[in-house]
Each structure stands twice: as structure tokens, then as C-alpha cells.
Amino acid sequence: MGRRRDDDEISVAELLRETGATPRSLAREPEAAPVREEDTGDGYRERLEQRAREAAAHQQRAGQRIRWVFAAGGAVVVLGSLVLIAVTSESSPGRQAATAADSLAPATTTPRSTTPVPKPAPTPIPTVLRQTSSAPPSPTPTAEPVLCTVRYSVTDQWNDGFTANVTVTDKGGETRSPWTLTWTFTAGQRVIHSWDGDFGQTGDRVTITAASYNATLAPGATVGFGFNGASGRGNPAPAAFALNGARCSPA
Numbered sequence: 001m002g003r004r005r006d007d008d009e010i011s012v013a014e015l016l017r018e019t020g021a022t023p024r025s026l027a028r029e030p031e032a033a034p035v036r037e038e039d040t041g042d043g044y045r046e047r048l049e050q051r052a053r054e055a056a057a058h059q060q061r062a063g064q065r066i067r068w069v070f071a072a073g074g075a076v077v078v079l080g081s082l083v084l085i086a087v088t089s090e091s092s093p094g095r096q097a098a099t100a101a102d103s104l105a106p107a108t109t110t111p112r113s114t115t116p117v118p119k120p121a122p123t124p125i126p127t128v129l130r131q132t133s134s135a136p137p138s139p140t141p142t143a144e145p146v147l148c149t150v151r152y153s154v155t156d157q158w159n160d161g162f163t164a165n166v167t168v169t170d171k172g173g174e175t176r177s178p179w180t181l182t183w184t185f186t187a188g189q190r191v192i193h194s195w196d197g198d199f200g201q202t203g204d205r206v207t208i209t210a211a212s213y214n215a216t217l218a219p220g221a222t223v224g225f226g227f228n229g230a231s232g233r234g235n236p237a238p239a240a241f242a243l244n245g246a247r248c249s250p251a
Contacts, residue, residue, distance in 0.1 A: 147172040148248040150181070150241040155226075161192070162235050166208070167224040168243060169251065170217045176244055177216040179223070181208045183241045188232025197225035 149169045156163040168181055181197075185204040197208040214223050229235075241248040 146249045147246040148241075148243040149251040150243075150248045151251040152183075152237050152241075154235065154237070157231070157235060161228065161230050162189075163226065163228050165224065165226045167222055167251070168217070168248070169222045170219050170243070172246070173219050175216060175218045178210045179215070179217045179244060180210070181241060181243055181248075182206065183238040185238060187234045187236055189235060190230045190232070192228045192230055194227035195225060196223075197227075199227060 148171050151167045152164065153166075154162050154164050166181070168179070170176060183206055185206065188204070191199045191201050191206055194208065196211055196214060198211065200207045200209070208225060208227075210217070210223070211225075217223050239250075241250075
């Protein structure tokens with residue numbers, strides 16, 4: 001057997017193991033934290049209850065937000081599913097075929113007969129023959145005979161006036177008594193004074209009536225007269241004359 005050590009040779013650790021004692025610190029024990037008056041009493045409990053109520057309200061609001069998000073997400077999913085189902089059903093071949101069949105023939109339509117219906121015979125159209133008229137063509141109108149001739153000549157002219165002489169020859173087969181000659185100016189001329197005939201003018205239309213001493217104009221005879229006039233925008237000679245309403249040609 002080995003030799004037992006003396007008591008003063010046993011270490012503190014071994015002694016503690018053998019005795020089961022608990023080591024104790026020789027330092028000062030820590031002082032307890034002082035209790036504040038604000039952490040005790042009815043005010044402290046009210047503050048704790050207020051904080052608890054605020055925490056519960058916060059949790060309740062958070063729960064409501066979560067429930068709202070879940071509800072909105074569910075509604076979106078349901079709406080998307082309905083739209084997908086509608087699009088799929090509209091584009092499916094079976095529905096298109098059913099729609100085409102419904103539009104072509106209603107369910108209450110009477111079945112069409114396959115027996116061919118004979119076409120009615122065409123109605124004959126009567127032929128109308130047009131007869132060409134054999135009437136002779138209308139004769140070409142002959143030129144109106146000239147019953148008189150007129151010679152119109154300007155014998156003198158100045159800045160704003162002129163003098164003219166006119167002679168008339170009867171080419172018809174009857175005597176004209178009295179006679180009247182008419183014409184129309186084309187440049188604003190005016191008759192101022194006349195001789196061997198009485199003049200009258202309305203606008204551009206001039207009328208010369210025979211004087212008492214030369215009122216008779218026999219077939220083939222010639223009568224003359226003259227006048228002074230005022231020129232306007234030049235002094236061109238008249239182009240058309242008429243004796244007692246009958247057309248005269250310039251000589």
C-alpha cells in the first residue's frame with residue numbers, strides 16, 4: 001500500500017471534494033440595486049398596463065393588415081381564375097362550333113327539304129319593232145331678205161365730239177311714209193343736234209324720224225340726214241340698223 005500523505009499535504013481542491021463543501025468568495029457581496037420610487041406603487045402599474053395595451057393594439061393592427069393583404073391576394077387570385085376560365089371557354093373549339101351552329105340555324109328551324117324545286121319557265125318578252133319615220137327633212141331656213149342699206153360716215157371729229165352723215169336706201173317693194181331709222185351706240189356716244197330728221201335717244205338706243213319734207217321713201221329711193229354727237233369711250237360706228245323695224249345691211 002502506498003503511504004498516506006499528511007493532512008497538511010492535501011490540496012484545497014481535494015479537501016473540497018472529500019468534504020463536499022462549496023467554495024466561498026472572500027470578496028464583498030454585491031449590493032442590491034436600489035429600488036426607485038417610480039418602479040413601485042399604483043403609477044408604475046398603470047404605466048405597465050398602458051404599455052401592455054399599446055403593445056396589444058399594435059399587434060391587433062398588424063394582424064388586421066395581414067388579414068387585409070391575404071384577403072386582397074385571394075380576391076386577385078379568384079378574379080384571375082375567372083378571367084382565365086372565361087377566355088379559355090370563349091376560345092375553345094367546342095364553344096365556337098356551338099356558336100356557329102346557333103347563328104346558322106335556330107333550334108326551332110324547320111329542316112330544309114332536299115327535293116329540288118323546279119324553276120318557272122321564263123316569260124317571253126314581246127319584241128317591239130320601231131318604225132323609222134319617212135317624213136322628209138325640214139327645209140333649211142332661207143336668209144331674211146335685206147330691205148334697206150345704210151351708209152354711216154363720220155365727216156369730222158374732235159376731242160369729245162364728232163359729226164356724222166347717214167344715208168338710207170329702200171331695197172324693198174313698198175313705199176315707206178313716214179320712215180324711222182334706229183341703231184345702238186356701243187361706246188356711250190350721244191346725239192346732240194340733228195338735221196333732215198328728228199332724233200331721240202334712250203340710253204345707247206337712237207331713233208331718227210323723218211322730217212315733214214322727206215317723210216316718203218319710195219322703193220329704190222335714198223334719203224339722208226346728219227347729226228352732231230358727243231363721244232364717250234371712243235367713237236366706233238354702229239353695226240346694226242333697222243328701218244321701220246326691218247333689218248338693214250351696211251352699205
